[in-house]
Amino acid sequence: MKTAYTCFSTDVIHEGHLNIIKEALKYGRVVVGCLSDKASIRYNSFPTVPEDKRMEMYKKLDGIDTVIMQDDMLYDDVIEYLHPDYIIHGDNWSSGPESAIRTHVIELLNTYGGQLIEVPYTTGEHVHKIDLQLKEKLSMPEYRRKRLKQLLSMTPIVKAMEAHSGLTGLIVEKTVIEADNGRLDQFDAMWISSLCDSTAKGKPDIELVDMSSRFRTIEDITEVTTKPIIFDGDTGGLTEHFVYTVRSLERLGVSAVIIEDKKGLKKNSLFGTEVEQTQASIEEFSQKIAAGKKAQLTDDFMIIARIESLILEKGMEDALARATAFVQAGADGIMIHSRKSDPSEILEFCDKFREQDKTTPIVVVPTSFNTITEGELVEHGVNIVIYANQLTRSAFPAMQQTAQDILRYHRAKEVDDRLMSIKKIITLIDEL
Numbered sequence: 193m194k195t196a197y198t199c200f201s202t203d204v205i206h207e208g209h210l211n212i213i214k215e216a217l218k219y220g221r222v223v224v225g226c227l228s229d230k231a232s233i234r235y236n237s238f239p240t241v242p243e244d245k246r247m248e249m250y251k252k253l254d255g256i257d258t259v260i261m262q263d264d265m266l267y268d269d270v271i272e273y274l275h276p277d278y279i280i281h282g283d284n285w286s287s288g289p290e291s292a293i294r295t296h297v298i299e300l301l302n303t304y305g306g307q308l309i310e311v312p313y314t315t316g317e318h319v320h321k322i323d324l325q326l327k328e329k330l331s332m333p334e335y336r337r338k339r340l341k342q343l344l345s346m347t348p349i350v351k352a353m354e355a356h357s358g359l360t361g362l363i364v365e366k367t368v369i370e371a372d373n374g375r376l377d378q379f380d381a382m383w384i385s386s387l388c389d390s391t392a393k394g395k396p397d398i399e400l401v402d403m404s405s406r407f408r409t410i411e412d413i414t415e416v417t418t419k420p421i422i423f424d425g426d427t428g429g430l431t432e433h434f435v436y437t438v439r440s441l442e443r444l445g446v447s448a449v450i451i452e453d454k455k456g457l458k459k460n461s462l463f464g465t466e467v468e469q470t471q472a473s474i475e476e477f478s479q480k481i482a483a484g485k486k487a488q489l490t491d492d493f494m495i496i497a498r499i500e501s502l503i504l505e506k507g508m509e510d511a512l513a514r515a516t517a518f519v520q521a522g523a524d525g526i527m528i529h530s531r532k533s534d535p536s537e538i539l540e541f542c543d544k545f546r547e548q549d550k551t552t553p554i555v556v557v558p559t560s561f562n563t564i565t566e567g568e569l570v571e572h573g574v575n576i577v578i579y580a581n582q583l584t585r586s587a588f589p590a591m592q593q594t595a596q597d598i599l600r601y602h603r604a605k606e607v608d609d610r611l612m613s614i615k616k617i618i619t620l621i622d623e624l
């Protein structure tokens with residue numbers, strides 16, 4: 193009896209999957225692979241049904257011989273283990289980043305005479321509706337909010353990219369690439385940076401853009417995306433105000449707020465000691481964290497304490513003492529920041545913190561120390577990396593150059609080659 197293998201990552205079985213099974217049955221016994229949660233989050237969408245439950249669901253399908261776990265989106269593991277005679281797949285993977293996986297699978301099959309069978313992809317109103325419903329589900333506050341904690345247990349490092357508008361949110365949501373290792377890759381989460389949110393409004397990053405406006409930015413983003421949100425809460429403001437902010441953020445479906453241990457007029461950390469900035473005392477800031485934790489209603493939400501000791505040149509011991517105290521006060525994570533281009537002080541902090549605390553998530557923002565790779569950060573116990581401002585910093589010079597060139601040439605022709613086409617811009621946004 194020959195073996196026909198197909199891999200599912202879906203949370204909902206629809207006629208498209210049943211059709212694949214029907215086709216597969218023509219070739220032999222059908223083995224269904226369940227793409228693991230870990231692989232799914234890099235490959236396509238986040239599973240709303242965890243892998244063990246999805247396996248149970250697939251096992252109930254008629255005609256299935258066995259269900260196995262597929263841990264590698266490139267199929268290396270199952271092909272080595274199963275040597276299927278046939279792999280059955282929808283024909284929708286021949287373009288876009290997924291085509292790299294298709295090429296790889298064909299190469300693997302060719303090594304032992306296996307064959308790829310492609311089944312016309314099932315479209316239609318019902319399938320489209322299910323896809324939309326799954327996306328809608330993921331965008332709902334109760335699903336989105338808990339997703340950051342889920343991701344922390346699924347991936348060695350959660351990768352967050354800044355978003356400050358619906359459009360930048362969509363870029364973080366939808367950018368998928370074929371990475372060097374042949375696997376697909378994408379961001380896990382969005383960072384709503386105070387710097388970029390303020391800059392987009394032409395305002396300085398000094399807590400001048402008020403919370404209602406910051407919440408409006410969150411809503412612009414949540415309306416068109418599903419990925420979890422880490423909100424830059426600046427100093428958190430007065431404790432009496434922070435407790436309300438926590439409630440509002442939870443209601444909006446935000447997963448985490450990061451507040452920094454500064455007080456008075458906050459300036460951006462990347463100014464360091466060039467401007468006057470005052471650090472809050474350990475007691476003051478611990479009290480703010482504790483009040484926030486008390487106000488929080490769900491178990492999903494995280495309050496992450498950001499330590500500015502290295503930025504303000506107060507030393508490693510101070511940073512570590514603060515980390516211990518803030519975790520004791522209830523902080524769900526520690527963000528350590530530095531404006532040095534050499535990552536060694538950040539790594540020293542992470543190593544020393546991990547000696548005393550093995551579990552509290554560590555967050556870093558490698559804007560200045562940008563030579564460090566995600567892999568190196570993982571080796572030093574970092575759990576979340578935030579690319580805090582790179583979309584804004586890439587868009588700004590491009591827009592400025594275009595404005596200058598149109599003034600220079602008294603027409604727009606000279607800039608046209610580097611612009612997105614009109615056709616693309618009008619179809620960039622999906623309609624319902």
Ligand code: SPV
Pocket residue numbers: 385386387388397424460461462557559580581
């Ligand atoms: C932000 O993105 O607004 C931050 C990170 O707070 S930093 O600009 O590095 O201070």
Ligand code: MG
Pocket residue numbers: 385386387397424426
């Ligand atoms: Mg900020």
